[in-house]
Each structure stands twice: as C-alpha cells, then as structure tokens.
Amino acid sequence: MLTIYGIKNCDTMKKALKWLTDAGIDYHFHDYKKEGVPADKLDAWLDELGWEAVINRRGTTWRKLDESTREAMDNDTAKAVILDNPSIIKRPLLDTGSERVLGFKADDYEARLK
Template identity: 70%
Template sequence: MTTMYGIKNCDTIKKARKWLDDAGVDYQFHDYKKDGLPEALVDQWLDELGWEALINKRGTTWRKLADDLKDNMNTTNARQVMLDNPSIIKRPLLDTGAQKVLGFKADEYSSLFAG
C-alpha cells in the first residue's frame, strides 16, 4: 500500500493527492498533525534519506529556527526538530513500499506508477 505523508492543507500535498486520485492510484494519507509522527518512522527516514533531504530549508518553519540550531544541524538535531515540528519535513513524502519519493513532480509520479 502506498502511503503519502504530509499536512492536509499544504498546497503541494493537494496537488499530489489530486494527481494520485486522477491517476486512480490507491493510497493512504497520513497527516502529521492529525495522525502524529512515530519516532521509529523518523528514524527509518533519516537512515534511508538523510536529514539533508528531509528538512525543508525553504519553509517558514526552518526560518523560525534559532540560527545556532540551523548552523549546527546534524542527524540528531534534525530528528528532534522533525519530531517537534513535523511541518519542517519536505512534502509530500510518498512511500510506495519499494521506494520513497520526496516532493511532487507529475512526471516523476507518472514514471513511478507507469504500468
């Protein structure tokens, strides 16, 4: 089962969900704010993707972090920041079971779900 992780009111999530719905892809949506964010899941993502890929440095959540925290970001700090502020995680995070894809690009989704 494909799972999309994110925040319901995010514009990029809305676009990605519309794409999946229009393409007839069966998926489940996991909303960080409503469904929570298990520590084990964060640890798995950090191991597979790395904090540099997971942290959205273009969003307001990143900009609101203390400069010393941003300057000294590492896996340990990123883990805690993600657990405290799930909105800092790049969206969407799509887990097909076989692979994980960060962000939404229609052509990437088309390749992923071709056939």
C-alpha cells in the same frame, strides 16, 4: 498500498493527492498534524534520505529555528526538530514500500507509479 505523508492544507499535498486519485492509485494519507510523525519511520527516512533532503530549508519553520540549531543540524538534531515541528518536513513524502520520494512532480510520479 502507498502511504503519502504530509499536511492536508499544503498546496503541494493537494496536487499530489489529486494526481494519485485521478490516476486511480490507492493510497493512505498520513496527516502529520492529526497523526504525528511516525518516530519509527523517521529514523529510516533520515538514514535513507539524509536530514538535508527531509527537512525543508526553504520554509518558514526552518527560518524560525534559532541559528545555532540550524548550524548544528545532523540526523539526531533533525529528528528532535521534526518531532517538535512536523511542518518542517519536505512535503509530500511518498512511501511506495520499496522507496521514499520527497516532493511532488507529476512526471516523476508517473514514471515511478505507472
């Protein structure tokens, strides 16, 4: 079964969840706000995708970080920042079991999941 990670009230998450439901695809939704970030998976995401992809650098959580933290960012720093601020993760993060996909584009989901 697919797992989709994110925050329930995020507009992009709502679009992705609706797309999955409308497509009849079973999934588990993991809400960072309620369940936290799975630390064991976070290491794998950072290794596979890199902190540059995992962290949303266009959001307010990124802009609120002090400049020295942003400039010193690497996978280790990113892990600590993400665990303290789960909303900094680019959403959604879809785990198909064989690959991780960041963000939502209906055409991309269609190509990967159908």
